[in-house]
Amino acid sequence: MSAATELAYLVSTALFIFSLKWMSDPKTARRGVFAGVVAMALAVGGTLLHHEIVTYRGIAIAFVLGTIVGVPLSWVPLTAVPQRTALSHAFGGLAAGLVGTAKYYLWLPTGELTTFRMAAIAVEIILGYLTCTGSLMAAGKLQEVLPTRPITYRNQNFINFGLFGIAVLIAFWLVVDPSRSFLFPILIALALAFGVLLILPIGGADMPTVISLLNSYAGLAAVAMGFVMENKLLITAGALDGSSGLILSIIMCRAMNRSFTNVLFGAFGQVQAGAAATEQRTAKSATPEDAAQILENANSVVIIPGYGMAVAQAQHRIRDLYEQLAKRGVDVKFAIHPVAGRMPGHMNVLLAEAEIPYDRLVEMDDINPDMPQVDVALVVGANDVVNPAARHDDKSPIFGMPIIDADKAKTVMAIKRSMNPGFAGIENELYFADNTLMLFGDAKAVVGDLVKQMAGGESVH
Amino acid sequence: MSAATELAYLVSTALFIFSLKWMSDPKTARRGVFAGVVAMALAVGGTLLHHEIVTYRGIAIAFVLGTIVGVPLSWVPLTAVPQRTALSHAFGGLAAGLVGTAKYYLWLPTGELTTFRMAAIAVEIILGYLTCTGSLMAAGKLQEVLPTRPITYRNQNFINFGLFGIAVLIAFWLVVDPSRSFLFPILIALALAFGVLLILPIGGADMPTVISLLNSYAGLAAVAMGFVMENKLLITAGALDGSSGLILSIIMCRAMNRSFTNVLFGAFGQVQAGAAATEQRTAKSATPEDAAQILENANSVVIIPGYGMAVAQAQHRIRDLYEQLAKRGVDVKFAIHPVAGRMPGHMNVLLAEAEIPYDRLVEMDDINPDMPQVDVALVVGANDVVNPAARHDDKSPIFGMPIIDADKAKTVMAIKRSMNPGFAGIENELYFADNTLMLFGDAKAVVGDLVKQMAGGESVH
Amino acid sequence: MSTEFISLLFVFMLATFVGLDVIRRVSRLLHTPLMSLTNAISAIAVVGAILLAGEAETPFSTALGLLAVFASTTNIVSGFLITDRMLKMFKRREPGS
């Protein structure tokens, strides 16, 4: 590497770090994206400067094609962001795997495959190909192209671990003697297969955690590539990425009060149907007229959005509701649970899309102490994240998961289509509480009705 | 470097980082020291393994002598910690300077002095020797061996900057042609002189900020040594150190609402005598009997310690007072201003020494909102940090400095020996307020009296 | 174990410390954009891909390299664009007030 390239890499690394640092505040976040773009440009530019690069034409074509595919990929609706992310990880994993593969076959005849390089290549291709097929599976489940329920069979974990063990053994064998080249394609095949098998038993709703983990693997694959190519930029950027995926998945697991093992091997979401059948008690329901009146007369309203709001795309109606209430001097806040919805920060993006100012959004831990003073808690398509069983019923599967204390508000109103359970597949006693009124229907329609009532019957479209 | 040495350095670096990480909580802090010790042992051990080391005897003797001097240096009373720290920086700077000097003369005849190495050596010796004499001066001022008031003369800043400019020029000249060896001793002499001149105009009370800055320089000197010796461990450990000094001095400057420039070139503390002469109004004073009664009848007491408590070594008496009050069911808290005393965290260490549980210590920002509900604010030898002028008098030299709102408490009692001003040399209107009672005398004696009153006259020694 | 390897390990270790610290401070509000931003950053693999494709040592390696450049470019472009699109939506005050 020439000094100019190295220098470009140095600045690029610094900018990547600042890029993530600036994500600590919505005010600086766009600057963060800009820093990331400049960092990437420097990385690419510095690499192109490298004197051993003899042909640029192919690369230019690949750039153009990549851009042509990439731009439309960025237009997906916000609800499809998880799928898009998964698909991208598949591409990232593939790139790492391909580079590792090519390096192996380049170095094999020249005897340049030191133990260290071979080990790095082995890690790179295992992580790369595993991420590739795993992410494709995840994208498929999220897009519901593949069945979203967990697919299990006898001895599943045993078979998976066995396969993984064999892959590790083969990798080890290759490291000892890299010239056993017949093993290399087997290793690739195993990694590809393992990616599929790993995701099969995981339910569609657990995909966000899995995607974060795969993000981490994609980062680590880049790190391994950095070791292969002795490139510090690859190592640092990969490590940043790896940390991000790791931390996001830890946050999600914690907010669900579940362990990694449970997410990866627990086949969560299988028992859904069974648990929901025990419903017996009756819930009170209210008409939009009544509900609108209660809301108008409240001093303080906390809106608790959940996955149902995302499904119904109700955020714009909610903004109308927020404006109506604000006009009447009602204090409206939004309580955001860390795992409301299906990906970290899901609710925030949707509410931001509807131009609800982000200083109205309050985190769970900050709003809970105030809940007993709140007049109305309006639950919009949230379920598990407001289930009081998490607090007191130690037999509940979500026991110990931190929740938003909607039940402590003076009046609770819950918008959902039926008495069906949410993600965790369990009944929610909140709906049967004395101070709870149900508003049945699609979230967008119901909130639209509420707004219509308040606006005095005039159309709000 | 052999792989074993490199590996030892790698682990050592990780441990140094954990060492500082663990300082984030008093519960893990001692583990942090332990990690630091192990890290240092690994660093030394790994270095001794290095194959080019041919003689161990001298090194062993130096270790023993260093230990013999170092152990008693760790026995100094807590009030002398700033001096000891300064002295240590002098040693640290010296070590860096000496290594740089030796390397220059070793590489000079062999032609190994590349531009890069020469530049690194120049930075190393400037920072090293400057830190050495600067720290000695600081230690002298703190120990009051040297006059503590700022020593100024005409064109001082001009002369200092001139000298520094010349040093940079000479360094530059050397980098261009390292064989101009007659310049090297001049550079050393200039660095040594600059260290002295830099500290002369700074008052004794500003020394803590200066020490932190010198800490930063000592760290950067180690970084420069790392560049000279191409040693990553030196660079990382030095960078950790450099960051620490920098951040502590920034925290101090901010809490005093002053700029670096003002601390370094402002000759603060010169006008002390003049400003204190304007005193006119009268303050009310109280007897220990009255004060003890007021304290006993309070529901909540906030004790605000300051530099006077450190001077009087009153912390043990304060603990007795705390116990007496706690026995009577009074809620006692300690409000700690970030720059109370003369070094960051000064009050915390002293109160910890007196075994006052640290969860009773509350930071300025956390206590201020509660001050209006507090029955008695007991100011023990604090002055500037409770001066309300900082809040409203924009002509005051401390205007804008965040303070503890002692004046908002229902009753204020202030223990000090006279109406003399504190560090900033300005009068404090708090002492003349209607709700303030002065308790004149040495803090240790006065608090002792209070305790005696409460214990019913029995001796409390 | 070669010293070159340890040297790279050194960088990896420091970068991981930085990464964990930096990510832990990302605003909860922005976790979704964070996912797509890191997604774009992980496309740094493009560097390895360009080297491989550009050095053009064998047709096989060049082909794999170009495929990898294509895949990474897709991620870079879509990752940064979608992140910015999401971030643009975050507003603190009412629009027009």
Next chain:
Amino acid sequence: MSTEFISLLFVFMLATFVGLDVIRRVSRLLHTPLMSLTNAISAIAVVGAILLAGEAETPFSTALGLLAVFASTTNIVSGFLITDRMLKMFKRREPGS
């Protein structure tokens, strides 16, 4: 500018990011012990001193090296000891309750 230099700069940069983050999180309670702890850590210069003294190339360099070893050892020993002494005093609960 040599690539070796940039490589060291890389390490310096990452270490500074780590350092600033880590120090900013140090508890305010512990700023005084922090000062003496970093004081001990800055005695890492002992590594350079040992190399210089141990390689014993000229009497002059050996002498300076040994002096530097002595000075750094003093810092290591007194720095760690006094830090620990101070930290031992921090107690959360009343003694004996």
